[in-house]
Structure formats: C-alpha cells, structure tokens
Amino acid sequence: MNASAGIKGMTSKELTRRILAKEDLFILDVRNENDYNDWRIEGERIVSLNIPYFELLDGVDNALEQIPANMKLLVVCAKEGSSMFVAEQIADAGRTNVHYLEGGMKSWSEHLEPVFIGELQDGGAVYQFLRLGKGCLSYMIVSGGEAAVIDAARMTDRYMAFAQARGITIKHVLDTHLHADHISGGRQLAERTGAAYWLPPKDAEEVTFAYEKLEDGRDITVGRAVIRIQPVYSPGHTIGSTSFVVDAQYLLTGDILFIESIGRPDLAGRAEDWVGDLRDTLYDKYKELSPELLVLPAHYGKMSELGEGGKVMARLSDLYRHNPGLNLQEEEAFRRAVTENLPPQPNAYEEIRQANMGKIKPTEEEQREMETGPNRCAVHDQ
C-alpha cells in the first residue's frame, strides 16, 4: 500500500455538515452487498455506488469507469482500512478529490450533531441531536443554566461536552419509552451528571435500577424560567410510551408519531394488544392537545423528513393533514397498516431491550455491534 497517496480523511462530523448543506458527494461504499443493502449513508445530493473491496484487489478500473471524475469522492467501509486501501488505488490512478470516511460506518453510526430547534418563551432553547447514521433523535431542553436530556444515545460524552461548553448543568434525563433499536444513554448520563433519571413505570417493570416515575401530571421543571415538561401517557409503540409537552410549544412524541409515519407496536411482541392503544393515542389523545404544538419525534426514517438545516419537526395540525398514519379512518385499515407487512425488526432488538432494562451488561464493542443498521421503528421504514 502506498501510504503517501493523495487521499484525505473525512470525519463523520464533516460528512454530516455536507449532507445538511446539500452538497454534492459521490460515495463508493466498499462493504459487502448485504451490509450495503441493509444500511448505508444517504442524502439528498448523495450518489452512492457499492463495489465490495474484495472485487477491487486486482485494480480499480471497474470502479473508475463508474465514478464521475468531477465529483468529490468519499470511499466508505465498515471501519476504515478497506476504504483507505481502495481510495489510495483510486488516487494512484490519477484521480483527485479522493476521501475516505474516518472510522468508517462504525464512527458514522455514532456521530451526534446538535441542531438548534427554537427558543423557549422565557429564554432558553431546544436542541435536537441528530444521529444521521441511525436516524435517531434526542433532545436537550435548556433554561436558566439547567438542562433536561430526552432519549439520550449511548454517546453520553457528546451531551456532557455540549452542556459544559455552555456552562449548563444537566438536571434531568428522560426516556420516552424503553427503546428497542438503540442502547439508551439515559442511565449512564444521569449517573455521570448526578441528574435524575426518569422512565415510564409501565415500561420499567423489569428494570434492575432505581428511577423516577414519569406520570401524567408530574411536571418536571428545568431552570429558573420554569419550563414545564408535562408528560402525556401515550401507549402504543410500547405500553408505557410517554410524550412530553415542553413549554406549551413542543410535543416530544418519542416513537409514537413521526413526521411521515407512525410507530410500530410490535417490538415487544405485543402488536395485536397494542394496536388499540396506539390508535387511541394518535386519534384521540393527541387530538386533545393544541394543534399548534411542534412535534419533535425520536426518529426519522427517510431523508425527506429532514427540514431546513436538518431540523426534524412539524406542526401537529400539519401532521393530521399529511401523515398517512393519521389518516386511516377505518379501524381495520389502521390495524392492518400497523401489524402487517412491517419492515424487518431492528438488529438485536430483544437484546437491546434487555440492556436498556439493565438485565445484561454488554461491553462497548458489543453495544456497537447490537446497534448496527437502521432503526426501523416506524411502520413505513423501508
């Protein structure tokens, strides 16, 4: 290998910025075909091509024919080594503007990008932490030097560094439900910051640790400005799923309601039982809330759900008009939509639930492995 070839590393952070800025980028993904088909980097202006690195051991001519010479090229693999190997050959063949993804898909799946969502009435702000590599969204509500973090990913350093840089103390950590698609960082973040960890009691019956109970009417206050986080019991995706109304402006829906889809009720093996709960939540309970609320979900499934600057957000009244999952008037059609032809279940979802309950304690490497792939928490994802 010629290590001096003219290739440059691109970090996951830089890639995120480019995707959000809708810049043109050609991606050559050199992982095997199954991994690529299961999960890959997407973006509005991204063109991607899959040729496994082991088909390029004797030369990259086949790839060169398919890569436009005038586009910035990013070579991607699982970790990094194979993408450097291929990128160097491409650069040696005379191409310029050749990059490889630093840390590969492993690092891509772990990058969190904070996006400013909006201000609160009495000062303070809401930030959405975008995990483009998995389609997961978490939140930090900031007011008066205090913060609440909701649906934290396991990369807890990111939230702590963000808070520290702004002189903010994390006081509360909340999970809308027991997650099945990713390892929650909630408990660890609470332990590291001394914050209270809140969970819906109905999802937490089997957890092995102490927690504060999220219950209807038990408001949580963040900062001097009294930003009320009002829990709304909203079962469906899980029996305990709880939404939050923040500052009478925002509705954090967890995995119940997304921008272009709705939550799936089958990840705890109880689809048929929970269909009715999901329908009640979406068609009755949310209807009683202000239609002006801005919905902030815990996931997105398609890149089209990302708005300006990467914000994943929509007004509740707009979702009642445009979200297909909120427009199935017949109960039977709704039942079929959320129980039949569902996408494959997320990788290792049962083990992830066990880990989030504290019943198993996987190593960091095992946690990474368990989280591989897309989230698939919505009924329409792929």
Place this chain on the structure above:
Amino acid sequence: MQADIIVDTKGMACPMPIVRAKKALDTMTPGQVMEVLSTDKGSVNDLQAWVKQIKQELIQHEVEDGVYKFYVRKL
C-alpha cells in the same frame, strides 16, 4: 480438516485477511485446501461473499476462542 496451506491473519484488520488469502490462493493448484485464520469479525461476511464472487468453494467455517477459521477449496 487437513489444509494444504494456512493463512494466519490474526490481529489484522480489513482488507488484509482477504488480501493475504487471495495471494495464497493464487499459488495453489486446483483441489488444494486453504485454511484462513482471522480475529476480525467483519471478515466472516466478507470472506464468504468473496469466495462466492471468485467462484471457489467455502467448505466450512467455524469460530473457536475468538478465532474465525475458514476452509476454502480451490476449484
């Protein structure tokens, strides 16, 4: 299983296990069996896909104490 050639890639990351295996395979005669040892978990799917792509025969693969073993016959 008796292998004619052993390719030890323990401790190596992608793409080296397959680079080494390919080099060894190029020196083999039809009918010979190669045993590839790897500690890289990613090599499990990749090696299977590679053997399929080059139309050779993966006789079996197993894992023992964190070491993945692949037996490939040159056709």
